[in-house]
Amino acid sequence: MSKEIYENPDLKKERQNCPFNKEEITHLLDGGKEKTIERKQLENYILSDEQLKDAVPMEYLSHADKYAEELRKACLLMHKLADSPAGQVPTLRALMGAGLGSAVLKEGNPLALHYVMFIPALMGQGTIDQQAKWLEKAYNLNMIGTYAQTELGHGTFLRGLETRATYDPKTQEFILESPSLTAYKWWPGSLGKTANYAVVMAQLYTKGKCEGTHPFMVQLRDEETHEPLPGIVNMWLNPVCISSYIHYGTYVKPTNSKLSYATMVFVRVVVCQDVTTNLRKAVTIATRYSCVRRQSELKPGDREPQVMDYQAQQNKLLPPLAATFAFQLAADHLWNLYHTANNNIEQGDLELLPDLHGLSCALKALCSSEAANFVEVCRQSCGGHGYMSCSNFPRIYGQVTAAETYEGENTVLWLQVARYLVKTRKEQSGGLSVKYLIGEEKGPKTVDTTLEGIVKLYRRAAVGLVDVAIAELDKSGRKGEAPHDAWNHAAVYLIKAAQAHARLFVVESFVDSLKEGKLSAPVRTVLSQLCELFIIYWLLERSGDFFLCSNLTKQDLLLLNSKYVELLAAIRPQAVNLVDSFDLRDEVLNSPLGCWDGNVYQRLFDEAAKSPLNQSNVHESFHKYLKPLLKSNL
Numbered sequence: 001m002s003k004e005i006y007e008n009p010d011l012k013k014e015r016q017n018c019p020f021n022k023e024e025i026t027h028l029l030d031g032g033k034e035k036t037i038e039r040k041q042l043e044n045y046i047l048s049d050e051q052l053k054d055a056v057p058m059e060y061l062s063h064a065d066k067y068a069e070e071l072r073k074a075c076l077l078m079h080k081l082a083d084s085p086a087g088q089v090p091t092l093r094a095l096m097g098a099g100l101g102s103a104v105l106k107e108g109n110p111l112a113l114h115y116v117m118f119i120p121a122l123m124g125q126g127t128i129d130q131q132a133k134w135l136e137k138a139y140n141l142n143m144i145g146t147y148a149q150t151e152l153g154h155g156t157f158l159r160g161l162e163t164r165a166t167y168d169p170k171t172q173e174f175i176l177e178s179p180s181l182t183a184y185k186w187w188p189g190s191l192g193k194t195a196n197y198a199v200v201m202a203q204l205y206t207k208g209k210c211e212g213t214h215p216f217m218v219q220l221r222d223e224e225t226h227e228p229l230p231g232i233v234n235m236w237l238n239p240v241c242i243s244s245y246i247h248y249g250t251y252v253k254p255t256n257s258k259l260s261y262a263t264m265v266f267v268r269v270v271v272c273q274d275v276t277t278n279l280r281k282a283v284t285i286a287t288r289y290s291c292v293r294r295q296s297e298l299k300p301g302d303r304e305p306q307v308m309d310y311q312a313q314q315n316k317l318l319p320p321l322a323a324t325f326a327f328q329l330a331a332d333h334l335w336n337l338y339h340t341a342n343n344n345i346e347q348g349d350l351e352l353l354p355d356l357h358g359l360s361c362a363l364k365a366l367c368s369s370e371a372a373n374f375v376e377v378c379r380q381s382c383g384g385h386g387y388m389s390c391s392n393f394p395r396i397y398g399q400v401t402a403a404e405t406y407e408g409e410n411t412v413l414w415l416q417v418a419r420y421l422v423k424t425r426k427e428q429s430g431g432l433s434v435k436y437l438i439g440e441e442k443g444p445k446t447v448d449t450t451l452e453g454i455v456k457l458y459r460r461a462a463v464g465l466v467d468v469a470i471a472e473l474d475k476s477g478r479k480g481e482a483p484h485d486a487w488n489h490a491a492v493y494l495i496k497a498a499q500a501h502a503r504l505f506v507v508e509s510f511v512d513s514l515k516e517g518k519l520s521a522p523v524r525t526v527l528s529q530l531c532e533l534f535i536i537y538w539l540l541e542r543s544g545d546f547f548l549c550s551n552l553t554k555q556d557l558l559l560l561n562s563k564y565v566e567l568l569a570a571i572r573p574q575a576v577n578l579v580d581s582f583d584l585r586d587e588v589l590n591s592p593l594g595c596w597d598g599n600v601y602q603r604l605f606d607e608a609a610k611s612p613l614n615q616s617n618v619h620e621s622f623h624k625y626l627k628p629l630l631k632s633n634l
């Protein structure tokens, strides 16, 4: 007799009479029906392997045992690559990020940097000969690499890196050295115990002149013994300059010195997708839990309501739910720009490079910071159970908030965006993705609170805040301040302008995608509600920017507030159906709060029982410490 599958009655009710086709949204997020089929096949292929399951929860292992266990599984995954039903690159993409990969490697993938940065650095910056020599070795895992750029003393300021690569024309070798403690490479993933090669960013010196930071291939460890090579601590020999600019002893400048930063641009682009995947997990966990959890009293005398029926809970969870669609669509647009720009760069056409740099900095900073804030709101919306390690919120938050720092600390990236915006506005040039900055904002300044009218408000704020920042810079200039001081004293305005630009890009991506997309009427309706909710939410959160730059009135704001709460109520009935559309398996969510069946309390109890402390009634430490204390009559 088939075992009755338990489904929490409240979740079951939430799923009845769904007005739209969930699979249509799943296919939209996957990039098409075929991609969904491929993803599900890959998930079954990986998650059905018993050897990839954790015998005990990772949180109860020592640091060294965690590393060993993650390395065991990471290596097993690589052995499974060859027979993957999805092909190499789609499998690698799935295994390196916050989705399928995190279901197996909960503490992180020791081989991630090899695929996410080391190989992309070779592909993006290696010469044909160098790629011929190293790429096959890297893809065959005959070498494990990392990307060693950050030092103890410098992570942000690349022109301040201290590691030096001095070219010796006599031996035609580069001597790499870390001249001081602060020059030690610090932070690179896998550098400590896993990688035996690294792309090392170092200041290139030739003929006594510093030519700036360049990437060098360095062997770190013996390929057989894995022992660090002699002198590896503070003196590295025999590195090779990747994308050699040394021709017969003479340095040949690259067409753009920033091309050596290309690997970081790639990761900034893919990080936008990765933090969105993590946000989808957090929203799914919190939404399902909020429909299972019944607490307090809404109507006196009635049964305790589902906490999702409180408007306050809807206000916590529906904006992040909408954000997952907004960020995904924006990340897709950025990915397309990246490919176009990269193809052009390979042909020597660098015109899109500033747009790509500006937009990748903007979106990476916006998606990571917003996602981190939203994940924390999701965690808090689950009360005490959200605080438990097994809820998976601590791990999800740790992964997302790391993205606010790595690959370019967000504040620094916002200032990069501002530099690009000010230049585009002043020079009225270029600016594919900031076309609105070129020429004057046309049309009446009156406000209409339709979707199109709200998008126009975002554009006014984006232009207006750049102009406010430029006015500040000019004011400082008139007072005789040096440009670098004027820039520093306008930082607050510059960052606001950058953030307004990033939000405009996300808003326009969402609105345009709904216009262009071939969607059924029911899906278009629910996604349009989410879109309108999200763009009003952000406007209400940043209303000062809009008051400053448009004719927005108090009446407009009150109207938008009413529209916002109406949309909360309209979307509430579809919250569970929308997160079900993400099609995130329980193993990927890895949380008793978010499981599809809603069997929260039993799963919480089972998780608690796994703790080593719950394997006996009295822990041995009682007899060692507590009992003597109890007897000591202090």
Ligand SMILES: CCCCCCCCCC/C=C\CCCCC/C=C/C(=O)SCCNC(=O)CCNC(=O)[C@H](O)C(C)(C)COP(=O)(O)OP(=O)(O)OC[C@H]1O[C@@H](n2cnc3c(N)ncnc32)[C@H](O)[C@@H]1OP(=O)(O)O
Binding pocket: 089, 092, 093, 096, 097, 098, 112, 115, 116, 119, 147, 149, 150, 155, 156, 157, 158, 159, 189, 258, 259, 261, 262, 264, 265, 267, 270, 271, 274, 353, 354, 357, 405, 406, 407, 408, 409, 412, 416, 419, 420, 423
């Ligand atoms: C094969 C399968 C692949 C599978 C992939 C799957 C992916 C799965 C998802 C994985 C997700 C997560 C894993 C991620 C792990 C990442 C781990 C972390 C790694 C790191 O952190 S690596 C180190 C990162 N470090 C940084 O980012 C440093 C930040 N600092 C800088 O970038 C620079 O110092 C700077 C930009 C802040 C300043 O540089 P500087 O040289 O001083 O330049 P400026 O003087 O400011 O500007 C001069 C002009 O240059 C332009 N510029 C600057 N940078 C760039 C760039 N990158 N590109 C183009 N142009 C650039 C700038 O705009 C100026 O131009 P202007 O003069 O104004 O015209």
Ligand SMILES: Cc1cc2nc3c(=O)[nH]c(=O)nc-3n(C[C@H](O)[C@H](O)[C@H](O)COP(=O)(O)OP(=O)(O)OC[C@H]3O[C@@H](n4cnc5c(N)ncnc54)[C@H](O)[C@@H]3O)c2cc1C
Binding pocket: 113, 147, 148, 149, 150, 153, 154, 155, 156, 157, 186, 187, 188, 189, 402, 405, 406, 407, 408, 409, 410, 411, 412, 415
């Ligand atoms: C989880 C994780 C993984 C990482 N992996 C790698 C890796 O694999 N390889 C690698 O090379 N690195 C890696 N890093 C390092 C990472 O790239 C750096 O930490 C990051 O670039 C920030 O640099 P920093 O640590 O020097 O911070 P700092 O720049 O020292 O930041 C400290 C403060 O100074 C401020 N600040 C700095 N410059 C300016 C400025 N010009 N204007 C205004 N404010 C400024 C910042 O906003 C911040 O508030 C990793 C970091 C983390 C957290």
